[in-house]
Each structure stands twice: as structure tokens, then as C-alpha cells.
Amino acid sequence: DGGITQSPKYLFRKEGQNVTLSCEQNLNHDAMYWYRQDPGQGLRLIYYSQIVNDFQKGDIAEGYSVSREKKESFPLTVTSAQKNPTAFYLCASSPGHNQPQHFGDGTRLSIL
Amino acid sequence: EDKVVQSPLSLVVHEGDTVTLNCSYEVTNFRSLLWYKQEKKAPTFLFMLTSSGIEKKSGRLSSILDKKELSSILNITATQTGDSAIYLCAAYRDDKIIFGKGTRLHILP
Numbered sequence: 710d711g712g713i714t715q716s717p718k719y720l721f722r723k724e725g726q727n728v729t730l731s732c733e734q735n736l737n738h739d740a741m742y743w744y745r746q747d748p749g750q751g752l753r754l755i756y757y758s759q760i761v762n763d764f765q766k767g768d769i770a771e772g773y774s775v776s777r778e779k780k781e782s783f784p785l786t787v788t789s790a791q792k793n794p795t796a797f798y799l800c801a802s803s804p805g806h807n808q809p810q811h812f813g814d815g816t817r818l819s820i821l
Numbered sequence: 822e823d824k825v826v827q828s829p830l831s832l833v834v835h836e837g838d839t840v841t842l843n844c845s846y847e848v849t850n851f852r853s854l855l856w857y858k859q860e861k862k863a864p865t866f867l868f869m870l871t872s873s874g875i876e877k878k879s880g881r882l883s884s885i886l887d888k889k890e891l892s893s894i895l896n897i898t899a900t901q902t903g904d905s906a907i908y909l910c911a912a913y914r915d916d917k918i919i920f921g922k923g924t925r926l927h928i929l930p
Binding site: 751752753754757765812815 | 827830852853855857862863864865866869909911913916917918919920921922923
């Protein structure tokens with residue numbers, strides 16, 4: 710079945726550590742997105758990519774980094790510069806801009 | 822600053838009731854408005870609206886866009902406990918998408 714796979718489902722980060730969240734899609738979609746969801750905050754856009762080898766900052770990019778070397782993959786690194794990383798992270802993809810997005814099941818990141 | 826505002830933030834009704842969820846937007850270069858349902862993890866797509874005044878319908882759910890009022894509503898008739906979820910509204914502009922904070926709907930049996 711086509712879809713979006715996020716891993717791991719749960720992740721713990723130590724102080725000063727970088728962690729990487731995986732997002733893979735087999736829908737042949739050009740566009741991919743990363744969101745952060747905090748209680749009562751809805752979805753906030755971290756980074757997005759409309760095509761391979763290109764990506765743009767969203768509204769809350771500080772402390773995060775991404776790469777888009779392959780169409781299927783859009784990993785997110787939460788760096789030590791992100792001082793409040795505890796949140797639910799959602800990855801999404803769409804055929805292109807201004808089209809419905811399909812979401813993965815998310816990764817819940819916590820601080821040790 | 823662009824924004825999408827949903828109301829109410831939380832709603833509790835009894836099974837069988839009809840509910841109306843609201844979404845207003847202030848977005849430069851607006852392209853479309855989308856509704857999603859989020860039960861536990863992944864939001865699932867409900868509707869995408871681009872034209873004003875044209876109702877989209879799927880079973881007991883329907884939605885309409887009013888570009889003059891910069892708003893949209895999502896109606897759910899004859900609610901069931903399975904409709905309990907967070908309903909998210911989002912607006913696409915030229916370069917990115919902006920989500921509202923969501924409406925948490927709880928249906929009492």
C-alpha cells in the first residue's frame with residue numbers, strides 16, 4: 710500500500726544531542742513537509758520541500774535542519790540548538806503545492 | 822501576519838446532534854482551504870475548497886467556502902461517537918500552507 714512512514718514512533722533526546730526523524734513516502738509525491746504539534750497549538754510548519762534538492766524554511770525552522778536528496782525521503786534533524794524539542798512531529802507529502810497533503814503517523818519526541 | 826482561526830476551540834455535544842465548525846482566514850495570495858480530521862495520530866483529508874459558495878459533501882459531512890467573508894464552515898449532521906476528533910482547517914497561499922489550532926469535538930453517547 711502507498712503511504713508515508715515515519716520512524717521511530719517514540720524518541721528520547723539527551724541534552725546536547727542531535728536526533729534525526731525519518732520520513733519516507735512511496736506515493737511519488739513531489740512535495741514534502743514537516744510539522745510540529747504541541748497541545749492547543751495546531752500544526753506549525755518547520756520546513757517544506759517542493760522538489761528534490763530544494764527546501765524552504767517554514768514558520769519555526771530555528772533549531773531544525775532537513776535534507777531532500779531523494780524524492781522519497783525527507784529526514785528532519787532536531788539539533789541541540791532547539792531548546793524545547795518535546796512535541797509530536799508530523800511529516801506529510803502532496804503531489805504538488807496547493808494539493809491535499811497525506812500525513813504519516815508521527816514521531817513523539819521527549820527530553821531525557 | 823497571515824493567520825487561520827478556528828472556533829470554537831472545543832465542543833461537546835450528544836450523539837445525534839448537528840454541529841457547525843468555523844474557520845476564518847487572513848492569508849495573502851489565498852489559493853484554497855482544506856479540512857482534516859485527526860483522531861489519534863495522522864490527520865486525514867476531508868475537503869479542499871477553492872470556489873466560493875459551492876458545497877462539498879461526503880456522507881454526513883459537508884463544507885462550504887465564503888471568499889467574501891474569508892471563512893468556511895464544516896457541518897456534521899446526526900453525529901456519532903466516531904466523529905470525536907480534532908478538526909483542523911488550513912489555508913494554502915502561494916508558497917506555503919497555514920494551519921489553525923483545531924476544534925476538539927467530543928460526542929457523548
